[in-house]
Amino acid sequence: MSGIRSVLAPAFAAAAMLSCGAPSGAAEYSKGANDREIRIGHTVPYSGPASAYGAVGLLTAAYYEMINARGGVNGRKIRFISLDDAYNPAKTVEQTRKLVEQDDVFAMIGQVGTVTSSAVQKYLNSRKIPQLLIASGASKWNDPKNYPYSTALYALYEMEGRVFAQYLLKHNPGARVSILIQNDDAGRDYAKGFKDGLGAAAAKMVVRELSYETSDTTIDSQIVALKASGADTLFMMATPKFGAQAIRKIAETGWKPAVYLAAVTASIGTVLQPAGPENAKGFMSAFAFKRADDPLWANTPDVIAYKKFFADWYKSGNISECSNVIAYATAYLTVRLLERCGDNLTRENLLKQATTLSDVELPLLLPGIKVNTSPDDYSPIRQMQIGRFNGASWVMEGELISADMR
Template structure:
């Protein structure tokens, strides 16, 4: 009897423990996660010299509100804590530490800006906190050996520089090229890619290189100097404020160089309209996304969904602002990664899913471009298309151009 009772008691104990064990195996939570919530954080330049990019954070907040209204992700609501960093590296570090140490977020998601994201990168990697889907194309985000916790979702700056180089060699091989860029990692990446693409022709084609600081009040003197150097083709890497200044000054001088404008400053709302649409006509750039205001895409479902989202959830968002497109894609991919995590919402699994995306068709990407990441290569895509501004919108010119970063 004693033996039979012991076996029965053991069976009862196992049966009672089994549901708990299964649930424990099914659900693994990191900081900021519960059965009802997933807490993530980011810093954004809601003020300061890059405040035009603040719309990215506002749109992402609205996108997650839409997702939450539909039940969230696997029954959990996304709680995005988005703090102002004023595009100041020290403030970005301060706010990031607050998000990690006080708010205890699961991850930093969609942080914007090379300077600010770089400032927080070492801290987050030491703490093993994922810093994913950074809105910046700096080469440093594709360095899984040194910084495995930092990934990005943007056209690589070096790639963009290479693609313009290919375009230039094919269409204007005798150019007198001027290079004007921001004096930081982003600017240097663009210029490095341009020179890599030009190869041994770089020293012959480039006749003048100048930079500016984000703290400068104006860039007029640099533009005057470039014109005086006999430049007939201009490669411009600026943030929106200085992009608009550059276009206006070129027009004031009556100068007509073939001008390439980096993708980060192609927004109609924050760059081209302030600079003057007539002044902007003829500019070229490289795109990876559809322009939702372009009639050629008006019947595409992803474009229609984007317009409907803005109308209902973010009416203050301008459809033609490329920053809003970046935010929309980042929010979409964030949700996909969280869905892939299932009930294993740990920092380790979040990073695993973010670095194992295969041919993800994100909304608003140009046909033929998908997102793929691997644990050894974080660059999300390596194709773009040259486009020219016709006074109203960016018009694609030619096929997609592929260029692999060196």
């Protein structure tokens, strides 16, 4: 699936959050922006092994449609061009080149995936085209010296791994731990952060570490081998298809480890429900964002607005889907950044706005978590909270855990 979607977000009452009036004098533009529209490029797997993430593109399109219906950003409509890359790096390169060289996009915003976004990082940076708010927490997105035009809107995977490690050391320092990751930058970042967080204890606590390839048919053999290691704890990072497979196989084998799921594996709609929610009861994950379907947040203004958006603009969407939450926050922040640019719609100014965020409160972030970036530190989120799955929803426990990577 691929498409061109025109959407813009309304100027919510968050103007105070990101205040920056339009500069006086004549407007300035880079290619892809003019006094009528702003062209935003995007790639996402609408098909292939990670097609569940296609929800990101669908929600983003709906959000920008809402914004355009309300007049656009500073009088300009957003033309959202979202193409299918099937979670295939070669396809990502092809589609990104099309967006840049044929569609003349102003910026690439909200691309999905570590391996896919990595495939075009050098290309986009060499052309000084912003590659912003990537849906990935790989450490490479916090490298302003070598890749100044690439930023993310995820808690860094290494940081998240450290959060899990801190929790485990506090609650079960004698655990025998197994690790299962996807064999790519994302998986390696998760494993590194987790082991670094365990520190000297890692050598004793980690008894087996395995990986899988996205081209694999199943990961049943890895689960069997990890069970055989004698581990009583599993730390797992997997995309939705493989995460659901792993959870089903754990249940089939009768293995009963304490399971820590990376945030990318914690979706109720695309992982836990296909795996059988009863099979994941008691599993833990780490969160920076609210669960919109959690009764705890039902009466908060941002969740009310989120549900209204679905009712009015995205009726086919799943409120419980984690990917929708990050897509919503990304689209919201994109509009804020464009608003901050005013009439100076140059790629350099957009990058400046994205890398000078101070205590920004985004919709659906957990209380106490704010987004911060600076020209020498692009890591946007530095705190998370552990949640436990009760068979129906994630229940937060304990305090926010900080694991600043600076």
